[in-house]
Amino acid sequence: MKPLVLLHGGAGSWRGKVDWDAIDRAILGCARHGFRELASSALTAVETAVSCMEDSGVFNAGVGAHPNAIGEVELDAGIMDGRGPRAGAVACVKNVPSPVRVARIVMEETPHVLLVCSYAERLAREHGLWRSLRSGEHGLGRGNSRSEGLDTVGAVAVDGTGSVAAATSTGGLPGKMPCRVGDSPIPGAGYYADDRLGAVSATGIGEKIMIKLASYEVARRLSDLKPSEAAQIVAELMEDEFGSGNTGLIAVSMRGAGVGLNAKVMPIAAVHADGEFSRLVEEGDVEIVNGRLDLY
Numbered sequence: 001m002k003p004l005v006l007l008h009g010g011a012g013s014w015r016g017k018v019d020w021d022a023i024d025r026a027i028l029g030c031a032r033h034g035f036r037e038l039a040s041s042a043l044t045a046v047e048t049a050v051s052c053m054e055d056s057g058v059f060n061a062g063v064g065a066h067p068n069a070i071g072e073v074e075l076d077a078g079i080m081d082g083r084g085p086r087a088g089a090v091a092c093v094k095n096v097p098s099p100v101r102v103a104r105i106v107m108e109e110t111p112h113v114l115l116v117c118s119y120a121e122r123l124a125r126e127h128g129l130w131r132s133l134r135s136g137e138h139g140l141g142r143g144n145s146r147s148e149g150l151d152t153v154g155a156v157a158v159d160g161t162g163s164v165a166a167a168t169s170t171g172g173l174p175g176k177m178p179c180r181v182g183d184s185p186i187p188g189a190g191y192y193a194d195d196r197l198g199a200v201s202a203t204g205i206g207e208k209i210m211i212k213l214a215s216y217e218v219a220r221r222l223s224d225l226k227p228s229e230a231a232q233i234v235a236e237l238m239e240d241e242f243g244s245g246n247t248g249l250i251a252v253s254m255r256g257a258g259v260g261l262n263a264k265v266m267p268i269a270a271v272h273a274d275g276e277f278s279r280l281v282e283e284g285d286v287e288i289v290n291g292r293l294d295l296y
């Protein structure tokens with residue numbers, strides 16, 4: 001099994017409205033960071049890659065996040081370790097530049113899976129991961145320079161021991177109600193990992209992804225199908241159920257890695273032992289992308 005890390009930067013319909021070069025640099029750079037950590041574990045690789053995207057300010061996650069309906073930034077993130085499996089998540093946190101790091105702490109240092117609001121922020125503070133973000137540091141303040149529609153981030157990875165992991169992080173839907181929580185911190189919805197199956201990260205409209213438990217729906221098919229097939233089947237199920245979907249799914253298993261998409265575009269990047277690439281996946285060319293991803 002060759003180690004691999006695969007990232008997404010959210011699915012949407014915003015082609016032409018964004019600075020693809022900036023996204024490309026950020027997502028590929030973060031995939032490389034993640035890949036370097038694969039020697040430690042798939043878990044550390046996805047945490048590193050997602051934290052890097054949160055820090056980049058380029059995506060709707062971490063310091064780049066969209067504000068809610070009252071102009072506040074509330075962040076959700078989850079991480080899952082295929083060994084165990086076990087998961088940790090935080091939801092609706094403020095002033096936490098890298099919520100995926102706090103999600104890992106929830107997983108490893110508390111008896112819980114999901115921690116929200118002030119006690120999640122307190123945990124972040126205790127670990128030096130809380131920072132009163134100055135006005136303008138969050139996506140709200142960067143809004144003028146940021147392009148419309150930049151999106152949720154996620155990563156899946158497999159390491160040299162065959163272990164898998166997944167992580168997803170978001171500022172949620174732009175203009176969401178205060179205290180709304182989407183799929184991204186919910187195991188089985190926004191992400192899933194189990195060494196017996198594989199790992200998945202999802203993006204799209206959380207209210208739809210949660211109803212279908214889209215990441216688990218992909219994962220449970222990974223024992224029989226290639227990741228590209230499992231992810232595309234679930235992307236199509238989402239479309240059949242809800243009409244236009246904006247759902248993007250990335251998946252990795254012992255059979256390879258792949259993408260499922262029922263949105264117009266989704267930036268992805270992959271780094272593995274034999275090479276690396278990043279690109280803007282389009283609905284119509286998912287198979288070609290899957291072919292490239294299936295190489296390893």
Ligand code: ASP
Nearest residue numbers: 152172173182203204206
């Ligand atoms: N799934 C995220 C949410 O609903 C948003 C996204 O993936 O763009 O919070």
